[in-house]
Amino acid sequence: xxxxxxxxxxxxxxxxxxxxxxxxxxxxxxxxxxxxxxxxxxxxxxxxxxxxxxxxxxxxxxxxxxxxxxxxxxxxxxxxxxxxxxxxxxxxxxxxxxxxxxxxxxxxxxxxxxxxxxxxxxxxxxxxxxxxxxxxxxxxxxxxxxxxxxxxxxxxxxxxxxxxxxxxxxxxxxxxxxxxxxxxxxxxxxxxxxx
Amino acid sequence: xxxxxxxxxxxxxxxxxxxxxxxxxxxxxxxxxxxxxxxxxxxxxxxxxxxxxxxxxxxxxxxxxxxxxxxxxxxxxxxxxxxxxxxxxxxxxxxxxxxxxxxxxxxxxxxxxxxxxxxxxxxxxxxxxxxxxxxxxxxxxxxxxxxxxxxxxxxxxxxxxxxxxxxxxxxxxxxxxxxxxxxxxxxxxxxxxxxxxxxxxxxxxxxxxxxxxxxxxxxxxxxxxxxxxxxxxxxxxxxxxxxxxxxxxxxxxxxxxxxxxxxxxxxxxxxxxxxxxxxxxxxxxxxxxxxxxxxxxxxxxxxxxxxxxxxxxxxxxxxxxxxxxxxxxxxxxxxxxxxxxxxxxxxxxxxxxxxxxxxxxxxxxxxxxxxxxxxxxxxxxxxxxxxxxxxxxxxxxxxxxxxxxxxxxxxxxxxxxxxxxxxxxxxxxxxxxxxxxxxxxxxxxxxxxxxxxxxxxxxxxxxxxxxxxxxxxxxxxxxxxxxxxxxxxxxxxxxxxxxxxxxxxxxxxxxxxxxxxxxxxxxxxxxxxxxxxxxxxxxxxxxxxxxxxxxxxxxxxxxxxxxx
Numbered sequence: 001x002x003x004x005x006x007x008x009x010x011x012x013x014x015x016x017x018x019x020x021x022x023x024x025x026x027x028x029x030x031x032x033x034x035x036x037x038x039x040x041x042x043x044x045x046x047x048x049x050x051x052x053x054x055x056x057x058x059x060x061x062x063x064x065x066x067x068x069x070x071x072x073x074x075x076x077x078x079x080x081x082x083x084x085x086x087x088x089x090x091x092x093x094x095x096x097x098x099x100x101x102x103x104x105x106x107x108x109x110x111x112x113x114x115x116x117x118x119x120x121x122x123x124x125x126x127x128x129x130x131x132x133x134x135x136x137x138x139x140x141x142x143x144x145x146x147x148x149x150x151x152x153x154x155x156x157x158x159x160x161x162x163x164x165x166x167x168x169x170x171x172x173x174x175x176x177x178x179x180x181x182x183x184x185x186x187x188x189x190x191x192x193x194x195x
Numbered sequence: 196x197x198x199x200x201x202x203x204x205x206x207x208x209x210x211x212x213x214x215x216x217x218x219x220x221x222x223x224x225x226x227x228x229x230x231x232x233x234x235x236x237x238x239x240x241x242x243x244x245x246x247x248x249x250x251x252x253x254x255x256x257x258x259x260x261x262x263x264x265x266x267x268x269x270x271x272x273x274x275x276x277x278x279x280x281x282x283x284x285x286x287x288x289x290x291x292x293x294x295x296x297x298x299x300x301x302x303x304x305x306x307x308x309x310x311x312x313x314x315x316x317x318x319x320x321x322x323x324x325x326x327x328x329x330x331x332x333x334x335x336x337x338x339x340x341x342x343x344x345x346x347x348x349x350x351x352x353x354x355x356x357x358x359x360x361x362x363x364x365x366x367x368x369x370x371x372x373x374x375x376x377x378x379x380x381x382x383x384x385x386x387x388x389x390x391x392x393x394x395x396x397x398x399x400x401x402x403x404x405x406x407x408x409x410x411x412x413x414x415x416x417x418x419x420x421x422x423x424x425x426x427x428x429x430x431x432x433x434x435x436x437x438x439x440x441x442x443x444x445x446x447x448x449x450x451x452x453x454x455x456x457x458x459x460x461x462x463x464x465x466x467x468x469x470x471x472x473x474x475x476x477x478x479x480x481x482x483x484x485x486x487x488x489x490x491x492x493x494x495x496x497x498x499x500x501x502x503x504x505x506x507x508x509x510x511x512x513x514x515x516x517x518x519x520x521x522x523x524x525x526x527x528x529x530x531x532x533x534x535x536x537x538x539x540x541x542x543x544x545x546x547x548x549x550x551x552x553x554x555x556x557x558x559x560x561x562x563x564x565x566x567x568x569x570x571x572x573x574x575x576x577x578x579x580x581x582x583x584x585x586x587x588x589x590x591x592x593x594x595x596x597x598x599x600x601x602x603x604x605x606x607x608x609x610x611x612x613x614x615x616x617x618x619x620x621x622x623x624x625x626x627x628x629x630x631x632x633x634x635x636x637x638x639x640x641x642x643x644x645x646x647x648x649x650x651x652x653x654x655x656x657x658x659x660x661x662x663x664x665x666x667x668x669x670x671x672x673x674x675x676x677x678x679x680x681x682x683x684x685x686x687x688x689x690x691x692x693x694x695x696x697x698x699x700x701x702x703x704x705x706x707x708x709x710x711x712x713x714x715x716x717x718x719x720x721x722x723x724x725x726x727x728x729x730x731x732x733x734x735x736x737x738x739x740x741x742x743x744x745x746x747x748x749x750x751x752x753x754x755x756x757x758x759x
Contacts, residue, residue, distance in 0.1 A: 002249075003260070003263065003264045003267055003362075003363075004267050004271070005249075006248050006249055006250065006264070006363055007264070007267050007268040007270075007271045007363075008271055009247055009248045009249070010244075010248050010268065010363055010366065010367070011268070011271050011272065011275065011338075013244055013247055013248070014244075014334070014337070014338055014367075014370065015330070015334055017240075017370075017375075018333075018334050018337045018338070018370065018375070019329060019330040019331070019333065019334035020330065022337075022375065022378065022379070022417060023329045023333065023392075023414045023417040025379070026378075026379055026382040026383065026386075026392060026416065026417050027392045027393065027394070027414060027417065029383060030382065030383060030386035030392040030416060031392065031393070033383065033386070033387065034386045034387050037386055037387060037388070037389045037390070037391070038386050038391060038392045038393055038416075039391060039393055039395060039412070040391040040393070040395075040398060040410060040412045040440070041389050041391075041443075042398060042400070042410075045403070048401050049398060049400050049401065050400055050401060050402055050403050051400040051402050051403070051408055051410065052398075052400070052410050052440075053389075054389055054439040054440055054443050055408070055410055055439060055440070057400075057402040057403065057404060057406075057408050058402065058404045058406060059402070059403050059404045060404055061403075061404065064403060064404075068521070074408065075408075075409075076397075076400075076408045076409050076410040076411060077320045077321050077397060077409045077410070077411045078318060078320070078321060078433065079318075079320065079432045079433050079434035079437070079438045080318075080433050080434050080546075080667065081434070081437070081517070081518035081545075081546035081548075081549060081667065082517065082518065082546070082549065083518070083546055083548040083549060083641060083642075083666070083667040083668035084517065084548070084549060084642065084668075085548055085549065085642035085643075085644075085646035085649075085668070085749075086502045086504070086515075086517075086549070086550075086551050086552065086646070086749070086753055087504070087642075087643075087644055087645075087646060087749060087752060087753050087757060087758050087759050088642050088643065088646065088758070088759065089758040089759070091505070091517065091549075092504060092505065092508075092758065095505055095508065095517075096508065099508065099510075111508065111509050111510060112509055112510070112511060113511055114510050114511055115510065115511045115512055116501070116505070116510050116511075116512060116513070116514055116515070116516040117516040117519075117521050119510070120505075120515075120516040120517045120519075121517065121518070122437070122516075122518070122519065122520050122521070123434055123437035123518045123519055123520055123543070123544070123545045123546040123549075124434035124437045124438045124439060124520060125434070126434070126438065126439055127439070127520050127521055127522075128439050129521045129522050130521065131521060133511065162522075164199055164445070165444070165445050165446050168199060168202040168203060168206065169199070169202075169203055169206075169445035169446060169448075169449060169524070169527060170199070170444070170445025170446075170448075170522055170523060170524050170527060171199070171445075171521060171522070171524040173521050173522060180403055184403075
């Protein structure tokens, strides 16, 4: 019985220490050191917050880069994958459908050029990055819609490419939001990161 | 196998290898109350806490007292968590105006977080208030792994011939000397990588496509740090560590992977220091380590080869990217998933339901064995359980009385170890059998064929192993699963832990027998081989039939392009 009282006292003391002091302490330091990241890496265009660099959003305009397909329709507050198993016919239908869409939106592209990540939906449904191959296949479409030259778009991709960290980790890829920010800047819009 | 993958793996494995010794030695100092460098920042705090609780470092407990304190404290937590989750709508820090949880979901969540399982029948970002996230659930992610670790520490003390110690002292020290300092460091690294840490409300963004998008935020980084350091695995959001807000880069992915392994692996060496049998600690580490490598290979190669049915569409490359995030790469994804299954964390950086059959075999192996380092303390106890059983089997084969650490292994120890071993498959197989024979259980299945069986089996295995990850397709929010899995997590947690605690005490009470030329040595490669073999054979005998009906059947049908 005395130990039950000890349990209660332990619970209260540590609820304050770990449930309150700890998060508020690291929150304070985190916001001083990394104000942009701690607030969600938000981006403003012409004064309006358009989204987070970490969260993919539905961009269907031909003049913008498109992210990977999403099983949750890019719902920021409902992250998730398709959860389709490897032998589910719905998986094959979904991949085929996404492939058809890529081919029809990007005339001249053939299936043999399309990387799997371009037509298979991610685990979060919010994957903010695309592979370099994915981005390059979108160049002709965007050039046509925006008047930017292929070379300019290629430069944007090269400039924004996130290589492997320390040459070791991850994959070469590019952030869709950052690419689209550049396109918008080129069109004369003002882009700021929200600190 | 790409160079990036090889290097990613080498870096993670090297960190584990380098840290095992210092962490084990540091833990041994802390839990024998010797001075360490953290005395200055935390010593005064602990003394105050001990005074408030009314314990001291010298107040030892018996196994029974220790066990009752452990269960009693857990009971306090589960009731408190249930209550607070039910009324989160009237508590502070609720900018999204989340309503209180219904009774079944509150029970399932309270049971799952208190048992360090962190199975989630809800999506965090649209169910929980900020208070519930950091005041209730993140808090439990500190203290519940600390409680499991405390029991492990008590058993190690017993095995080393020391008194068990005091539960509340151990609980406090695991929090202040291991989890909290590491969590502060890891949180700040993660914020730097892009994980939000704020009390600001969800943000309504007006997207480039002219729509609106609600972007969740919150105290995510502080959650993420303890989620992994404590082998908890509950996600702040539904997609867990696959969500870019929880795990934004290849670097954060590696940090989270390493965070999971530091303490469970260090715990093996802690045992070596405490008992003075470092060679034995290395032997056990080698056995768990080789099982880890097998799991890692299984989780990687099938995914790189890709799904043959999708490959036949003729895309540019092979490789299964369904339910995977680009930024981690195949190498980063596979080591994260192996770690989460080996250390029973249960956070995920990809969608397990969409992995290929042989890769899911790796996930099942991790949960079946539950001792490939496992959760800190608890995983080690499972390893000791297999050691006792193996020693007993060896003793039978050569006709000698089995001994471990100079103590005779007799009926009582073998019985307790067998109980601890058998509870696990009992919960998994009986639970799955009930589910597939009831309409309520079958209702939760999402994918057809063997994958559907796998979803149910995965759910019960994850609950019994206190892992908490899922084949996400399973309808975990159905009342059947909320109740059934809520019960399984509780039995899975406490029954085997109590058995091991009693086993520790029973060994402590025995006289040490001097080593003779007839003593079987447990710190040799020969023993490592036999232990490895015994672990594989015992588990294969138990689980091979259900594996044959699940992932193995699916593998062959997938090769034949069969769809369900």
